[in-house]
Amino acid sequence: MAEKKVPVLLPTNVVPEAYKLDVDIDLEKFTFVGHVDIDLQINDANPSITLHSLDLTYSNEGVHLAVGDAKTIAVTDHVVNRDEETVTFTFASALPAGERATLHVDYNGDINDKMVGLYRSQYKNLQGEKKYCACTQMEPTDARRALPCYDEPARKATFEVSVKHPAHMVALSNMPSTGVEDVGNGRLRTTYEKTPKMSSYLLALVVGEFDSVEGETAAGVKVRVFTEKGKQEQGKFALMVACKTLDFYTEYFDIGYPLPKSDMVAISDFSAGAMENWGLITYRETALLIDEANSPLANRQRVAYVVAHELAHQWFGNLVTMEWWGDLWLNEGFATWVGNLAVNHLFPEWDIWISFAASTVAHAMGLDALESSHPIEVDVARSAEVNEIFDAISYHKGASLIRMLVAHVGEDNFRNGMRAYLKKHKYGNAATKDLWEAQSEASGLDIHKFMYKWTRMTGYPYVRVSLENNSLKANQKRFLRSGENREEDLSWAIPLHVTTSSGTQKFLLSEFEGSFALENLEKDSYVLVNPDYLGFYRTLYSAPLLERLGQAIKAGSTISTLDRLGLANDMVALARAGHVSTVDALQMFREVFSAEREQPVWDIILGALQGIRTVFGTEANEVAMNNYIRDLLRPVFGHLGWEAQDGEPALASLLRSSVINSLGKAGDEEVVAGCSSRIEVSAQTPVSPDLKNAVYQTFVSNGGAPAFERMLEMYRN
16 A cells, blocks of 8 residues: 655744735736735744745845834845745744744735736737736645745635725725725725635635626625626626525525625636635636527536535635645535535526436546546645646545435435534534544444545446345446456445335445345336435446346336436446447447437437447448437437427427437438528528537538538638
8 A cells, every 4th residue: 555645734833823915916017016914823933934935036125023013033034945835034033932923025926827826817808909807816726826825725814905906997805895095006905804714725816807797695695796898797697596506505504604795707718617716706707607698508507507616615615624635525526516406406407416427427437437546535745736636536526425425324414414514613624534523423324434435445336236036136346447357355335225116225235245135026126226326336237137127217117317327327338348248238228218308318328329439430330320320319309309399398408409419420311401401591590509519510520611611601700
């Protein structure tokens, strides 16, 4: 076993308690001048102080330590260590142990174009003029680019911020403004209220030319969405989602939103989807803005989810923060899960948990089946390693395991454990063990024992099941996409839930194999393992059990959409790994799923067909695959048609687009002709936003160079 990495942290001879930061923004020279006063508790008499710092410059004259009202200790030297991203100030005398002091630092920096720290975002406004705004991206370890600080999540402190900026620009920070002062030369100084104790990576500044829309929650929290000038109408959907989501979280967490306001800003140049800065969330434009006339349903779903995800962090991540980056999944996995919970609350017609299984769970399983995967709890030693774990394992596997845990302990117990966890650790830090402790107390179960291997081991299992004398025989093994059948001493505590025509029974497979008696099992009843696809594992059915399950689906039995999706997803993965025949998988799609009408299930199947097409891409196979796809999808397209029908399910528009796209790639003559005709009349009758992607792709992929030129002309005009 690899030796556990120990985090490399700053010295603890001083502890930060409060920052008072003033920043002077110059968006013409792309520079800033900063001054920060850091209130410190001095623990020992070391004559130096080391802080995180990157790409900032100092002078000895611009730094001193004030102790009490009278004593000042000058700096005799400062050393910048670029490799460690620190600056060390050495003082003329030893620091007074046990005292409180204030470190005063003048410094300078660049408003960079790297989309980290304090950076500039360039865009063209609606009039075509080049514009800039200044904004911040501090997570995970880039606050040190904006000010010298203790840039570690456990070094929480308060922040009082002021910023000098051009008078025609809006200046925003985490907290509401306390006043605006005219400092001459067309510039203002805006000051802000003191923040609660928080980690440095949550500090935020945005300065630019914005319009906004505004609302408030039921509790009176002001919510605003800021956009480039002239785009404020596109912020109304996100504003509605934010207000309702904050109300939902206030009830769910049983803790009021901790700040007086919640601002959300659309930024043109943004490296991530969004960033959960406390009280000032920044977004990529496509993750926040909705054009009511042209945005398809998929865009609305994305905006709603991203807003809900970032607002979840205001409690889970900001109010209670992981102790160190190795527990990043606590922030991101939970926010991913509860973000979907909020969207499901706001838009139940979207059936978000079905989409969650088709995207989040399926994506996590796909990546975690690779030998190059990693556990969701990762040992991180240095800041340079942190960005490596902002991936789908932390986000998607973490969320999938939370979903499995909720099913294991029950929704009420889980919510009570979450509330206790947040209340115990608010304004502080916590680790995974603290969450398990709270969940154990709420549920009466040993959650640490149940979850330990799921979070500390790489990968997940597949369970081979068969039926013998009304008993389910099950054995587990690590699932690898390569299909390699290595003998590994790995086992998980698997919540083995089993549904038959007589009901559902819950078992726990904690050993490599087990036998479980099925009560009241009717003759020829189907046996469904992992109902609602809640467990993070795959199921390999014996041939007789798979046949029974397929017959039940074809007969219209009460096999839920999630269960059909899970069966399809597992079948695809097991075929790819060589545990079942690809021919058997294709046959099952045609025979069992011919009457399927749910978009997330078809997403899984169509993705599998595209993978098969890629692997077996000879000309003969291409013709056969196109014939197969046309035969498979023509009945679905016949049911859906080209146009939305009154009363059809909300996700029908997504399925229609997927089916048209797939039939277009397979060369279906009716679909290709239909897409071409819609392009021809698009100037008079615009293509529906939900169909644009499918229609445009089909037109170009089947129309050659003339079609490409036509699309280019449409884009330019």
